[in-house]
Amino acid sequence: MTPSSADYDYIRRLVQDHSAIMLEAGKEYLLGLRLQGLMTRHGCADIPALVQKLRSDRSGALSREVVEAMTNNETSFFRDLxxxxxxxxxxxxxxxxxxxxxxxxxxxxxxxxxxxxxxxxxxxxxxxxxxxxxxxxxxxxxxxxxxxxxxxxxxxxxxxxxxxxxxxxxxxxxxxxxxxxxxxxxxxxxxxxxxxxxxxxxxxxxxxxxxxxxxxxxxxxxxxxxxxxxxxxxxxxxxxxxxxxxxxxxxxxxxxxxxxxxxxxxxxxxxxxx
Ligand SMILES: C[S@@+](CC[C@H](N)C(=O)[O-])C[C@H]1O[C@@H](n2cnc3c(N)ncnc32)[C@H](O)[C@@H]1O
Missing domain, CATH: 3.40.50.150 (Vaccinia Virus protein VP39)
Known part of the structure; x- marks a missing residue:
């Protein structure tokens, strides 16, 4: 399911404030792809449930996990040679x-x-x-x-x-x-x-x-x-x-x-x- 624009904006801002990574508009589908494992681990049925949990995340641990999960870690040995x-x-x-x-x-x-x-x-x-x-x-x-x-x-x-x-x-x-x-x-x-x-x-x-x-x-x-x-x-x-x-x-x-x-x-x- 595509997240609502308010939920996408919440996560987009969280990621940008912490890491400076800009998630472009129109990349909402990325949330589902990158956050699925994390949502399962934290018992969140969907993105709105995750955003709700993030809003009360006092320790910042969940926010950090979300930011990390949204990074693209593509790499390889001797990349570009x-x-x-x-x-x-x-x-x-x-x-x-x-x-x-x-x-x-x-x-x-x-x-x-x-x-x-x-x-x-x-x-x-x-x-x-x-x-x-x-x-x-x-x-x-x-x-x-x-x-x-x-x-x-x-x-x-x-x-x-x-x-x-x-x-x-x-x-x-x-x-x-x-x-x-x-x-x-x-x-x-x-x-x-x-x-x-x-x-x-x-x-x-x-x-x-x-x-x-x-x-x-x-x-x-x-x-x-x-x-x-x-x-x-x-x-x-x-x-x-x-x-x-x-x-x-x-x-x-x-x-x-x-x-x-x-x-x-x-x-x-x-x-x-x-
Ligand atoms: C696409 S990978 C590139 C890896 C490697 N440099 C290469 O070219 O193969 C981008 C990496 O940047 C890291 N990254 C993104 N934002 C960062 C930030 N604000 N500070 C440090 N690392 C960051 C990500 O975690 C990810 O591992």
Missing amino acids: HPFETLRKVIVPELIRRRAAERTLDIWCGASSSGQEIYSVALTLREHFPELVNWRLNIVSTDLSREMVQRGRDGRYSQIEVNRGLPAMLLVKYFERSGMDYYVKPDIRRMVDFRELNLNGPWSGVPSRLDIVFMRNVLIYFEDAVKRRILAKVHDLLRPDGYLFLGGSETTLNLEDRLEQVQLERTRCFRRRH
């Missing part, structure tokens, strides 16, 4: 030269979903740059969704997930099979610090001088004012020679002029304008 190729061929070799004295790299993935993106970064470093073994690699991976952050920490993926983009050689070398699933081996898991973080709130725990930022396929959900605020903060945290990756349809153009686009190999990324 080229950013990881550029990382391997250009960016990491360059940063290894530039950071030879301090031997530290600070990397942040700002909307990492279930962790496949940041593990793709970690696997690239481990597989191709043995010289980094004695460096301090500070790799922080954050997402709004508690469930997704926990999935990243667990490092457990289904056959379907590992079949989408993960090279067989990396699967064999860095994963362990358990029943139907595959686990990222502990020494790769230990490379990444997974935390909850709302991009629309305070950014505690994000390294204050970043060499590489992945923030892909999340700005698309926000309105321009929010994108501007986030990109300004990324600019301030990015080192002068650091790199930002956005999703294929995302840009800093007309949003943050202090970041400029650079074409590296077959990837577009962003740097501080000098």
